[in-house]
Amino acid sequence: MLMCRDLARIASDYIDNELGTAQKLSVKMHLMMCRDCRSFIGNLRASTDLIQAHSSYKPDPELVRRIDEQVAQALNAKKN
Amino acid sequence: METATHQSDESILIQGLRSGSEADFQKAVRLYTPGMMAVARYYLDSASAEETVQDCWVTVIDAIQKFEGRSGLKTWLHRIVANRAKNHLRKNKREVSADFSESLDPELANRFAPNGRWATPPSLRFEEDAESLMENGALSDCLDQHLARLPETQRSALMLYEAHQHKSDDVCNILDVSASNLRVLLHRARQKIFLMVETFQETGEC
Ligand SMILES: [Zn+2]
Numbered sequence: 576m577l578m579c580r581d582l583a584r585i586a587s588d589y590i591d592n593e594l595g596t597a598q599k600l601s602v603k604m605h606l607m608m609c610r611d612c613r614s615f616i617g618n619l620r621a622s623t624d625l626i627q628a629h630s631s632y633k634p635d636p637e638l639v640r641r642i643d644e645q646v647a648q649a650l651n652a653k654k655n
Numbered sequence: 656m657e658t659a660t661h662q663s664d665e666s667i668l669i670q671g672l673r674s675g676s677e678a679d680f681q682k683a684v685r686l687y688t689p690g691m692m693a694v695a696r697y698y699l700d701s702a703s704a705e706e707t708v709q710d711c712w713v714t715v716i717d718a719i720q721k722f723e724g725r726s727g728l729k730t731w732l733h734r735i736v737a738n739r740a741k742n743h744l745r746k747n748k749r750e751v752s753a754d755f756s757e758s759l760d761p762e763l764a765n766r767f768a769p770n771g772r773w774a775t776p777p778s779l780r781f782e783e784d785a786e787s788l789m790e791n792g793a794l795s796d797c798l799d800q801h802l803a804r805l806p807e808t809q810r811s812a813l814m815l816y817e818a819h820q821h822k823s824d825d826v827c828n829i830l831d832v833s834a835s836n837l838r839v840l841l842h843r844a845r846q847k848i849f850l851m852v853e854t855f856q857e858t859g860e861c
Binding site for chain 1: 677716763
C-alpha cells in the first residue's frame with residue numbers, strides 16, 4: 576500500500592510520466608482517495624509551471640558586455 | 656523563455672554567425688548565455704563559470720564553421736560549455752559533489768507522521784495559473800532568491816530541464832549524471848520551490 580510519504584518521493588516522476596505502469600496505477604489509486612496528495616501533486620506541478628514561466632532568468636549585463644567586447648575583438652583580429 | 660524556436664530563425668542566425676556578423680553574435684550571446692551559465696555553474700564556481708562561457712563564445716567564432724546542425728544550436732553550445740567546464744575541473748582536480756541518496760527534501764520529510772501519512776499537509780490550493788502568478792512581482796523576486804539559494808547541481812538541472820526545455824537525455828549528457836540521479840536533482844529542486852510558494856501564499860512573505 577502506497578503511503579503519502581512514498582508518493583511524495585516519486586511525485587516528480589509521476590508528473591513527468593516516468594513511472595512504470597504498476598507504480599503509476601498505485602499513485603492514481605492513492606490520489607483518488609487522498610485529497611492532501613492531490614493538492615501536493617497539483618502544487619508541485621504548478622511549481623514546475625512557475626519555473627518554466629519565470630522569464631527573469633536573464634544574463635548578467637556586465638557579463639554580456641564583456642562577451643560582446645571579446646567577440647568583437649576576436650572578429651576584428653580575424654578580418655585583419 | 657525566449658529562444659530561437661523556429662528552425663528558419665535558427666538557420667538565419669547560424670548563417671550570420673558563420674559570416675562573422677557582430678550583430679548576430681550579440682543576438683546569440685543574449686539568447687544563449689543564460690543556459691550556458693546554467694551548464695557551467697553545475698561544474699564551476701561563479702567566476703570560473705563566467706570565464707569559461709566567455710572563452711566558449713570566442714571559440715564559437717571558428718567552431719561554428721564546422722557545426723552541422725544535427726543537434727540544434729542550443730544543445731551544441733551547451734555541450735561545448737560542458738566539455739570546457741569538465742576540463743577545467745580535471746585540471747583543478749575537483750569533483751562535483753551532489754547528494755543523490757534521498758529524493759525527499761528534509762523539510763518536507765518532517766511533515767509526515769510515522770505512519771507515512773501527511774501530518775502537515777500542503778496548505779495551499781493553486782487556483783491561478785503560473786503565468787498570472789508570475790505577474791505578482793514579489794513572488795517573482797522571491798523565486799529568484801530561492802533559485803539562487805539552491806545547490807548549483809539542483810539549479811542547473813532545473814534550469815536546463817525546465818526553463819530551457821532540454822530533453823532528459825540531453826541534460827544527462829551535458830551534466831554527466833545518470834537518469835536516476837537527474838530525477839533526484841529535479842525532484843529536490845521542485846520541492847524547494849513548492850515550499851517557497853507555499854510559504855509565500857500563506858504569509859505573503861518570501
Ligand atoms: Zn496521500
